Amino acid sequence: MDFDLEQPAAVAGNAAAAVAPKPTGWGDLFSGKHGIYTFALAGGVTLHAINIYIATTAMPSVVADIGGLDFYAWATTLFVVASILGSALTAKLLNGRGPRGAYVLATLIFALGALTCAIAPSMPVMLVGRAIQGLGGGFLFALAYALTRIVLPEHLWARAIGLVSAMFGIATLVGPAIGGIFAEYGAWRLAFSSLLPFSVAFAVLAYMTLPGKSWDSTERVAVPYLQLALLTAAVLAVSAGSLSSEIAWNLTGLGAGLAMIALIAGVEARAEARLLPRRAFNVSTPLGALYLTIALLMLAIQPEIFVPYLLQNLHAQPPLWAGYLAAIMSIGWSLASFLSSRWQAHGDRLIVLGPVLVLAGLLLFALFMPINGAGDWSLLLPIGFGLLLVGFGIGVTWPGLVTRIFQSAPPTEQDLAAGGMTTVQLFFMALGTACAGMVANFAGIADPGGTDGAANAAVWLGVIFATAPALCVLVAFRVVRLTGRRG
Template sequence: MAAPAGWADLVRGRNGVYALALAGGVTLHAVNMYIATTVMPTVVVDIGGLDFYAWATTLFVVTSILGAALTATLLKTAGPRGAYVVATLLFALGTLVCSLAPDMAVMLAGRSVQGLGGGFLYALAYGLTRVVLPERLWGRAIGLISAMFGVATLIGPAIGGVFAELGAWRAAFWSLLPFAAGFALLAAATLPRTSPDRNERSALPRLQLVLLTAAVLAVSAGSLASDRAWIIAGLAVGVALVAAIAAVEARAGARLLPRRSFGTATPLGALYLMIALLMLSMQPEIFVPYLLQQLHGQSPLGAGYLAALMAIGWTVASFLSSRWQERGGDRLVIAGPALALAGLVLLAAVLPAEGAGDWLLLAPICLGLMLIGVGIGLAWPSLVTRVYQSAPATEQDLAAGGMTTVQLFAIAFGTACAGMVANLAGIAEPGGLAGASSAAFWLAAAFAAAPALGIAVAVKVVRLTGRTGRA
């Protein structure tokens, strides 16, 4: 058993350079997401395209998933150094196109290229952790990488908001380019040219990628519809296409995920399902700023930063979990969904009430949001480490890319479900305080099913991987 590693072991010497490069790429991807969300209202005022507003996010998510799914092939083709440089350059190219966009069509093209590069960067951060760092540092590195989304939640909206207030939304995109160039140069100078995983397959799973893209587009398109029948149809088609992917994977030579990843009787299947359920647990977050403004008298800025408590909880818990998992990894895996469930139950009880800024209501709402984030952060490093340790030696890159593919798909699917639940609960019709209150309850109550099921899956994960999962 390897000696427990401290944060100093991760941040000193060459390990620190690797950690900076990998965490930096994820930070670029994450900060860009929040900057774009903040400035898009200003963008459509300037260049038009309000009818396609939501597709700026939809296409970004779709191509991010494709990037994650194609990461194993990119690593095999270009090696760690080349893959990271290609990913960063794609991200920079998409960012440049966005900054110069004269109309929404060009903006959507730029966002698509950004998403592809960002998906590569995110998946490579997990995949290269295993390649460039010793196993005893995996938990620390994963904690650092996952914490970057929490950091981005705090600084991304602030950066985007400043540029939007100044009417300089193009500069918001420009501001990312020097950092992209810096991380590309750092990767070119430090990352290894080749990976030790020489026996991994590099064939492209074309059919699965087509089905995956169609599934995400169906779910996303359904969530944008105003007719409830179309919303439900989009979700049904998405689920059917996921089932089709599982059927194709069972007999395909070129694979999207490692073998036996679609059954919960296997370690990888249980782990991927656990990752998906944790991502579903946090999707009510997209409506929290609106509900805090409508029901609890918060300003847009205040509501946005209260909603960020979920990401803050994830960030803090990721750092703590990476230290605790050497001794209590099994308990952390089970505690994660249990805390997320407690947070959603608390939100279901308190968020629907009209508080007009009453901190007797805001305090438990804040606690509920923190509990969800803390639950995910506690379990996350241990889950990712177990994926590495459970994957066959010849499918390590597929396993690492698969984590990001599953995570991003769960986010897209969960966002669509959140929109469906909110619409069915009356957030738009009848709308107003009554609609907001109903939506607040049903969003929290419906999504509580994900961590509730996650507790049972966590027990299975521990049973299947408990011995392997101890670093």
């Protein structure tokens, strides 16, 4: 089944052109061809998100079986680094293969990664599998945003973005269950291989329903190879530094990463093939402030990767419950994204409120997670509430940030704006994950380890990463000043 793809009126010629306001309901998003495309966008992100929570929940059991605790954070770091490459190459993939071919190829790459993880005999092989999964997942994630702009009219963007974000909520119900149940029975390999039949089914569905070409398929897409190499090197430098317990090596890795980010900014100013729209590195511009907001929010949430480990070792939670408690952050993100798409009349307030809630949540994390509670629910309640606040803060801000990026980008750089948003998001997730590994290792999570090492790591993770949303509050006020009241 093939559907003609019309150029939506909201993005024809100028994506930021004003359109006559009209009432928008969820029924508009799910009706006719809109419903078909919405289902595809949401389905790909759901597959990607479920995998994230399966891996997060299963990793303590993985390292217990095949070793590699020192590389615990690298399983996430390499996954996100590869996702960055996938997101940055999505425009090229979409241009060359069209929506149908892009989704099918992305899903098959993702499935190959899941298979590699399932048969991994050691942590190095597991890291290779996670990287392959990340590449496919990055494609699926970025394709959702790219097709939102292409196939849907502007008045549906906020709802579509809210729905796509809400898919992480569905993933929190499925992913931790799969990962936790299999982990408790010592069958973590089956947790990864369980994704294979769903991946194949989604590839078939994408082939049958998505259009072969998009209306802008004649646009020339250039790949910024140098910037991508620098991005990858920046994350790997910080990750390599994080493996040492010596502060000198930690700071060397971090300094090298920051230096490469500065190089990227310099290259972007002169390059023809770019990752981001022009002047996106200038925080005095709307796009610069918006991208910086996304960067700080992504940094803030990275202690999440250690939540299952900390809950199991400090609060005597089994893998299944530790996975679900860790997923509370994403439930908050999904719930707030779903609700905030209806609150865009108060968009300016939501932009500022988000980082305030994230800051409050991380402070609760720093106060209550380090206490060795032995399963005491009086401690788990404030921890869970803190995680919920972190996720809710990001979700309440997210649809407004994404739509303002689309609206602020020049009409000739809409593809760069869409792909760049995902690249910034994933890059700072990877950078933040590497920094979280650095902080946790320096605080003693592996040496001396045990409950003392876990408690010390929890304190440092909460306090240090709380600085990101604190700075983000200031940047959010700049966003409001530069972009005005927009939905």
